[in-house]
Amino acid sequence: MTTLVAAExxxxxxxxxxxxxxxxxxxxxxxxxxxxxxxxFFVLLYLPIFAVVLFxxxxxxxxxxxxxWSLRWYQAFFNDSELTKSLQTSLVVAAAAMVGSVVIGxxxxxxxxxxxxxLGGAANVIMLIPLITPEIVTGVASLMLFKGVGLQPSLTxxxxxxxxxxxxxxxxxxxxxxxELNPEVEEAAMDLGANRFQALRLVTLPVMWxxxxxxxxxxxxxxxxxxxxxFFTSGVDPQPLSVRIYxxxxxxxxxxxxxxxxxxLVGSLVLIxxxxxxxxxxxxxxxxxDLFGG
Amino acid sequence: xxxxxxxxxxxxxxxxWTWMLVPGTAWMSVFFVSALLLLIALSFGTTDALGNPRFxxxxxxVIGVFTPTYLRVIIRSLTYAVAAxxxxxVIAYPVAYAIxxxxxxxxxxxxxxxxxxxxxxxxxxxxxWQTLLSDESMLMTWLRHLGVSASFHILDTGAxxxxxxxxxxxxxxxxPIYASLERMDGALIEAGRDLxxxxxxxxxxxxxxxxxxxxxxxxxxxxxxxxxDFISSQLLGxxxxxxxxxxxxxxxxxxxxxxxxxALTMALMxxxxxxxxxxxxxxxxxxxxxxx
Numbered sequence: 001m002t003t004l005v006a007a008e009x010x011x012x013x014x015x016x017x018x019x020x021x022x023x024x025x026x027x028x029x030x031x032x033x034x035x036x037x038x039x040x041f042f043v044l045l046y047l048p049i050f051a052v053v054l055f056x057x058x059x060x061x062x063x064x065x066x067x068x069w070s071l072r073w074y075q076a077f078f079n080d081s082e083l084t085k086s087l088q089t090s091l092v093v094a095a096a097a098m099v100g101s102v103v104i105g106x107x108x109x110x111x112x113x114x115x116x117x118x119l120g121g122a123a124n125v126i127m128l129i130p131l132i133t134p135e136i137v138t139g140v141a142s143l144m145l146f147k148g149v150g151l152q153p154s155l156t157x158x159x160x161x162x163x164x165x166x167x168x169x170x171x172x173x174x175x176x177x178x179x180e181l182n183p184e185v186e187e188a189a190m191d192l193g194a195n196r197f198q199a200l201r202l203v204t205l206p207v208m209w210x211x212x213x214x215x216x217x218x219x220x221x222x223x224x225x226x227x228x229x230x231f232f233t234s235g236v237d238p239q240p241l242s243v244r245i246y247x248x249x250x251x252x253x254x255x256x257x258x259x260x261x262x263x264x265l266v267g268s269l270v271l272i273x274x275x276x277x278x279x280x281x282x283x284x285x286x287x288x289x290d291l292f293g294g
Numbered sequence: 295x296x297x298x299x300x301x302x303x304x305x306x307x308x309x310x311w312t313w314m315l316v317p318g319t320a321w322m323s324v325f326f327v328s329a330l331l332l333l334i335a336l337s338f339g340t341t342d343a344l345g346n347p348r349f350x351x352x353x354x355x356v357i358g359v360f361t362p363t364y365l366r367v368i369i370r371s372l373t374y375a376v377a378a379x380x381x382x383x384v385i386a387y388p389v390a391y392a393i394x395x396x397x398x399x400x401x402x403x404x405x406x407x408x409x410x411x412x413x414x415x416x417x418x419x420x421x422x423w424q425t426l427l428s429d430e431s432m433l434m435t436w437l438r439h440l441g442v443s444a445s446f447h448i449l450d451t452g453a454x455x456x457x458x459x460x461x462x463x464x465x466x467x468x469x470p471i472y473a474s475l476e477r478m479d480g481a482l483i484e485a486g487r488d489l490x491x492x493x494x495x496x497x498x499x500x501x502x503x504x505x506x507x508x509x510x511x512x513x514x515x516x517x518x519x520x521x522x523d524f525i526s527s528q529l530l531g532x533x534x535x536x537x538x539x540x541x542x543x544x545x546x547x548x549x550x551x552x553x554x555x556x557a558l559t560m561a562l563m564x565x566x567x568x569x570x571x572x573x574x575x576x577x578x579x580x581x582x583x584x585x586x
Contacts, residue, residue: 030396031493034388041389044461045411048422052414055425063425064432104318111314123315126322129330132514132570133563134522136539140546140559141329144347148332164325167318196310225415227525232546245417249424249529261418268413272406 049265056258063255073259083244083260089155090241094224097162102216104163105170106208112171113178130168138165139232146233153235161233162226166219173218177211210278217275221268337556347552355557364541368561371537374452374527375520378459379467382516383509385460386467390508391501394475395483405472412465420458420529427454427530450532458526463519467512474508475501510577514570521566538562 055063059070077083112124130138142161143153151157181204189199227242234240241260248254340350358364393404411419426433427449438444448454482504486496502509524539531537538558545555 031388031392034392035396037385037388038392041385042407045408048419048426048461049411049414051426052418052422064428064430066432104321107314108318111311111318115311115315117312119312119315119319123319126319126327130322130326132518132566133330134518134539134566136522136524136542137333137559137563138326138329140542140555141333142325143546144332144336144552144556145325145329160325164322167322171318221413225413227415227417228522231543242415242417245415245421249417249421257418257421261415261421264418265410265414269410272410272413276406 052258052261053265055255056262058255058258061255063258073256074263076256077259077263080256083241083256086239086241086244089158089238090224093155093158093162093230093240094220096159097166097223098216098220100159100163101166101170101219102212104167105174105215106212108167108171109174109178112175114183127168127171130165131172135165135226135228136232139229142229143232153233155235155238158230158234158238158240161229162223165226165229166223169222170215170219173215174208174211177208181207213278214275217271217278221271225264225268333556333559336553337560339553339556341551341553347556350553355553356560358554359557359561364558367536367541368538368565370452370535371521371539371562372565374456374459374537375517377456378463378520379513379517381456381460382464382467383513385464386471386512387502387509390468390472390475390505391497394472394478395480401476405469408465408468416462417525417529419461420525423454423458423461424449424529449530450534452531452535455527455531455535455537458530459516459520459523462523462526463516466515466519467509470508470511470515471505472508474505478504506580507577510573510580514573517569518566522562 054066056073057069057071058066059068059072108123108127112120112127138161142157142164146153146157146160186199186203189203190196194202225242227246230240230243231246234243241264245257245260248257335349336347337355338349338351338353339355340348340352342348359368389408393401393408397404425431428434429447429449434448437446448457478501482500483496486500487493491499522539524537524543527535527537527540538561542555542558542562545551545558
């Protein structure tokens with residue numbers, strides 16, 4: 001346990017000194033160009049989001065002129081039973097895909113790092129293909145598979161497809177974390193009388209937990225927001241929110257889309273905040289942004 | 295608990311880790327690999343009188359991909375995706391560099407700020423640009439006041455599509471470059487300067503090689519989804535700037551010609567595999583050189 005913590009400190013440490021030394025050494029002067037590009041980049045990054053949020057509070061139906069503040073588009077959203085049902089569908093699908101992919105992904109991550117068998121190589125390839133496959137190909141292929149075995153597009157097909165897609169993501173994130181683990185710590189636990197499963201549960205899992213939670217939250221938001229795969233594998237009736245937004249955008253201006261978009265953004269922000277807080281809650285130094293495997 | 299229990303352990307351990315691979319491998323084989331195989335099979339298929347897909351052994355669909363109309367769209371997609379990847383790289387370096395080396399204690403906050411828009415729905419973000427760039431929007435009216443001619447449009451151009459792709463995927467470029475720059479020892483840059491390298495020269499001889507792996511990862515992470523994207527072209531590009539994704543989508547929904555759609559999807563996949571192969575060879579070569 002101590003070696004792990006020490007290793008983590010060591011990883012995190014090199015960031016600290018340059019910041020403090022900057023003033024004294026002339027070598028570390030600020031690159032004006034890079035900073036100017038960064039500022040411009042952030043402005044452009046937030047411009048459309050700002051527009052969406054602003055117009056979600058517009059009194060008028062216009063998306064070009066802002067007239068005054070109102071909450072009518074939010075009311076419109078919550079009074080629209082179709083839209084709230086879509087929201088529910090998206091949440092259920094994201095939760096199902098999250099649970100399924102994290103359970104399978106944790107096992108895969110350990111297996112890929114530690115197994116020394118031929119299956120390891122095959123699993124590695126199979127797990128990586130979805131990541132180098134554009135989503136539209138995954139979507140089309142899944143649609144064919146489900147049609148081929150006689151499954152009509154529905155909530156089930158949507159969940160299956162999203163779980164499949166998520167497994168690769170979760171595995172890649174967690175595998176990096178598993179590779180960082182020091183197996184000697186587990187060996188030590190076993191020398192002290194723990195069996196393999198106790199060592200995993202009592203020693204390794206607590207260290208892995210923050211990474212697992214971060215991966216889970218990340219995959220939840222990705223699935224919740226996902227459009228392409230949902231578009232190809234969902235049916236007409238329980239339609240996920242993103243697909244409904246898509247049809248709304250195609251069939252003319254609807255300011256309630258702005259309200260939905262704003263709500264989705266706020267939801268994601270809350271989740272990211274939780275993901276960021278997790279390392280602290282679990283008593284580790286909350287130094288790294290662990291969403292991408294730390 | 296000491297000597298007798300030690301020898302059997304490695305063997306048991308080995309089997310446990312292998313067993314852990316089974317559920318994931320089985321799941322991916324059933325839901326992903328078989329789906330891809332079905333896709334390959336159907337690209338040689340036909341449709342019956344009702345438009346339902348039927349398996350077959352015709353090469354019509356594969357040949358159909360090479361008709362000038364489709365070929366033009368494929369080449370356009372390739373151009374857009376390459377352009378978007380290059381632009382992302384050019385944007386990502388200064389941004390990642392500024393945050394990693396000069397972010398100070400705001401570093402994590404800036405990374406969070408960078409990732410937040412990525413969690414806003416992709417469709418909604420594109421829709422935001424669509425409203426911003428439409429001819430009667432505030433932004434365009436303002437640009438006209440600044441003296442931009444009335445015939446200047448951004449929406450419904452190829453540039454808008456490329457811009458949309460850059461906007462959608464640039465985070466994937468910044469994060470890996472940021473990660474490798476952050477891991478890099480700042481003393482290296484100082485050493486470069488101590489040896490009288492100019493800032494620019496130090497950047498290209500020290501910083502860029504140190505972060506090459508991150509840049510390669512970023513290029514792959516941007517290029518792949520950009521090639522398959524159909525939202526940016528649909529919402530920002532108008533009818534004249536369609537990409538392969540739009541064609542595929544049309545064949546599966548509006549056109550109901552699944553075999554041709556499957557063949558087009560295959561074409562996209564093969565194209566990407568060629569790029570990925572070149573990419574993997576390059577990174578393997580780099581890794582070998584680094585070890586030397």
